[in-house]
Amino acid sequence: MLLRSHFKIEAPLLFILVFMFCCLLTMNLQPVGAAEKHPPDVGDKAQEFKLNKLDGKTINLSQYTKKGPVVLMVLRGYPGYQCPICNRQVGQYIAAAAKLKKANTTVLMVYPGPADKLKTRAEEFITGKTLPENFHLLIDPGYSFTEAWGLRWNAPQETAYPSTFVVDRNQKIRFAKISKTHGDRAPVKDILNVLTDL
Template sequence: MSAFTLSSSRAQKAAGLRLNQAWSVLLAITCALLLGRSVLAETPAVGAKAADFTLLTPTGKSVTLSAERGGHLLVLVILRGFPGYQCPYCVKQVHDFVERASDFKAKNTRVLLVYPGPPADLDQHAKEFLEKQAELPSNVVLVTDPDYKVTNLYGLRWDAPHETAYPSTFILDGSGTVVFEKVTHSHGDRLSALDALDHLSTN
């Protein structure tokens, strides 16, 4: 066998080895990304720390979960938002919490409402949604989730036609730990304000 043939064979083996190494690295990166996504998409259970996030109100004010909590109890409500129409169950639930806002304030508790939906015109839809309510009390805040940032972060994406998020309610203590959670896979099974107040009384 000539020196040229040996050299060519070695070059081919080296190239094949480099290609295998490149595929191995690519596979490892892909697995890490998928694993990271699955971890991030876990719905926070009781005893777990709720992931922090920042969203905007329909008027453009920045709201961060940890700052809104401020070391006190907080009720986090993930609505269906705008799945192509104003969800009547969301309207009813939000009105219920607004009606009981003074009771939450007496317990030094804030209520944060997350309104998800397709990005186009979501702020306008949220403003229209609020028109059906009295002016929100100072301890009740509504933010929009136009790119499903929080919906996906909390593993609540209801990825089906005319759906946005599984309607869910979390109660967080002063450190941001979940002390109660209710996640539903139907439209109408929502936590009432009175039930939330009852759970606050035990924490």
Template sequence: MNFKFLTREESRVCVQIKIENLRQRGPWAINRSLIVLLFVFAATMFKPSLLAAKTPDVGGTAPDFTLSTPEGRAIRLSELTANGKVVLVVLRGYPGYQCPYCQRQAHDFQVNAGRFAENNTQVLLVYPGPPAELGERAKEFQAKQGELPANFHLVIDPDYKFTNQYGLRWDAPHETSYPSTFVIDSHGVILYRKVSHAHGDRTTADDVLAEVVKEK
């Protein structure tokens, strides 16, 4: 179901018109309908972002999703977890520039690709941002890291579908998503979660590998 959220001015005008119509019908109609109008007006003050999905937590099942690589290859989370653990790393992507904290974090994880492979773990990096040229921006991001290891995947989220699905949308100027990391087991259950509300507060490869080994 699609909802149209009115602006405050549109809501105010609608309420005024409705009240004027009710006045012509008498006091009883005003008293009966005014309560309903007040509820409708209050509802329009809430932004859709406040109704975002709740971020999945430890012990819960990671919602399945499919995103594409910058080259257009579709990757589905459940197909990765069917083969072992998955570390899901949500980057800030492209908020108007290449985030240096994201580059540092991605480099740290890729340097430790062999340790992830030893523990039968794949790493899925999500790169969100405005749809215009996001694939090219993601390629630029990856070029700074070098070729992806075989157990690493970089996908883009150009319409924030995944970001909203996981309740991670950072809805502010020059922002995209909250930097986050999840460790998901072969049954799709979340073993570890960290959601950061600051640019530099990131998990390290050592942090995540400690969780991966602990849950063997």
């Protein structure tokens, strides 16, 4: 009799505990269709995109891959300041412009950030730089491209994970370097080595 009344008290308590545990588990699950985007990897087909150049002209990835390989460089944009490592990286690629052109390669640099004043910040970024004819700076206002490619670094004073991809004529990714820090960028010599095999 004692055992039976003791069980009657603990059974509802056990049910409540199990119910609460299940609720906690489901709170951490994302709804269907809200899965986190993962950046593309070597062998993946590069997702098409449309972005604007500073002159307002819209370009898409496929119009350049039809002509030859594309080096797609995702910069940090303007996280409250002009990134010195991005400046250095772009400078190294500009210094290798003749070699990149010889490989029939276009360099697309994506400058992401909030839409407000992004064009002005991008213009500041290239001040003092002469972009070769096969280099294009694209702006990604509101992070539409950055999020679609799974490269959004959603933290205070951050914009995007600095990344470099080589995309071939079939829009297949042949090289991918995604940095989870401000440094650790893809050296231009690594890119030139990949391009010699295309």
